[in-house]
Amino acid sequence: MTNVCFAGVTGWTAPPILAGIDAADDLTLTAGVSRSAAGRSLVDATGYGEGQVYASVADALRAGPVDVLVDYTSASAVKDNVVTAIDAGVHVVVGSSGLTADDYADLDERARSRAVGVFAAGNFSMLAAILRRAAAIAAEKVGSWEIFDYASETKPDVPSGTARELAETLADVRRPGLGVPIEDLQGPVEARGADIAGTRVHSVRLPSYVVGAEVVFGAPGERLTMKYDPGTSPDLYAEGTLLAIRRVSEAAGVRRGLDTLLFD
Numbered sequence: 450m451t452n453v454c455f456a457g458v459t460g461w462t463a464p465p466i467l468a469g470i471d472a473a474d475d476l477t478l479t480a481g482v483s484r485s486a487a488g489r490s491l492v493d494a495t496g497y498g499e500g501q502v503y504a505s506v507a508d509a510l511r512a513g514p515v516d517v518l519v520d521y522t523s524a525s526a527v528k529d530n531v532v533t534a535i536d537a538g539v540h541v542v543v544g545s546s547g548l549t550a551d552d553y554a555d556l557d558e559r560a561r562s563r564a565v566g567v568f569a570a571g572n573f574s575m576l577a578a579i580l581r582r583a584a585a586i587a588a589e590k591v592g593s594w595e596i597f598d599y600a601s602e603t604k605p606d607v608p609s610g611t612a613r614e615l616a617e618t619l620a621d622v623r624r625p626g627l628g629v630p631i632e633d634l635q636g637p638v639e640a641r642g643a644d645i646a647g648t649r650v651h652s653v654r655l656p657s658y659v660v661g662a663e664v665v666f667g668a669p670g671e672r673l674t675m676k677y678d679p680g681t682s683p684d685l686y687a688e689g690t691l692l693a694i695r696r697v698s699e700a701a702g703v704r705r706g707l708d709t710l711l712f713d
């Protein structure tokens with residue numbers, strides 16, 4: 450049996466994942482973290498689970514045995530939460546966005562030194578994972594691309610975890626070419642987007658968008674556009690998150706990208 454603590458238990462993403470844990474014979478939801486519901490029982494606050502809701506990950510991990518922490522909190526809270534779990538010898542599944550490649554390098558070192566597994570995906574949906582894998586294949590043959598990152602006007606972090614992870618994945622293949630170097634541009638250079646691991650990333654924040662991502666590959670005389678477009682339900686993140694919970698203890702250190710669990 451794997452004991453799971455879910456941080457972000459009252460958030461938008463939580464319900465279908467909590468339902469999946471509840472329905473699984475091999476997983477138990479033993480603790481939750483949420484500032485607004487701290488002190489309540491899990492079942493009262495969420496409809497699922499056996500334990501309590503705590504105000505912080507540190508409090509939750511002190512309260513009882515936990516094998517895996519799942520973090521769906523926020524870009525501002527996630528790094529401290531992951532560090533707290535690693536230091537307590539607890540494996541971590543990171544759903545929250547906002548961590549950079551440098552953050553993951555720090556966490557990897559820390560996790561390896563404590564023989565803890567950390568699994569992170571900028572997007573736990575199956576189709577976003579396929580986009581990541583397909584884009585990496587395209588980057589082997591096409592040397593120019595840019596990413597468009599779409600999210601609601603209230604998303605606090607930029608770029609999305611989905612877009613950041615995509616850019617960092619493509620950087621492992623190669624760095625895209627630029628027709629005009631950024632330093633040689635005339636006009637406001639912000640118009641060319643942010644440099645994320647060598648890719649220009651353009652973040653759009655407008656009402657009605659859920660996080661989606663588009664990568665456009667350009668070659669002389671032709672373009673290839675790959676676009677991930679989610680609906681409005683958080684259900685699509687549940688299956689991938691449950692897979693990660695079950696597999697995070699397989700290896701020490703940080704592993705990234707749901708596609709690595711689906712295809713490798």
Ligand SMILES: NC(=O)C1=CN([C@@H]2O[C@H](COP(=O)(O)OP(=O)(O)OC[C@H]3O[C@@H](n4cnc5c(N)ncnc54)[C@H](O)[C@@H]3O)[C@@H](O)[C@H]2O)C=CC1
Nearest residue numbers: 457458459460461462484521522526544545546571572573
């Ligand atoms: N990797 C993926 O597939 C997905 C990633 N996300 C990311 O997950 C994160 C959460 O997303 P939502 O569920 O939409 O957010 P939300 O704002 O609806 O919920 C956040 C939850 O975290 C808790 N929380 C936030 N900061 C906290 C802190 N400092 N201490 C204790 N609890 C805290 C809140 O109480 C709430 O329960 C975001 O970073 C989002 O970008 C969301 C959906 C899918």
Ligand SMILES: O=C(O)C1=N[C@H](C(=O)O)C[C@H](O)C1
Nearest residue numbers: 546571572604609610611660
């Ligand atoms: O903020 C969100 O809502 C989401 N964020 C994730 C991201 O930053 O990529 C992905 C998910 O689709 C929803």
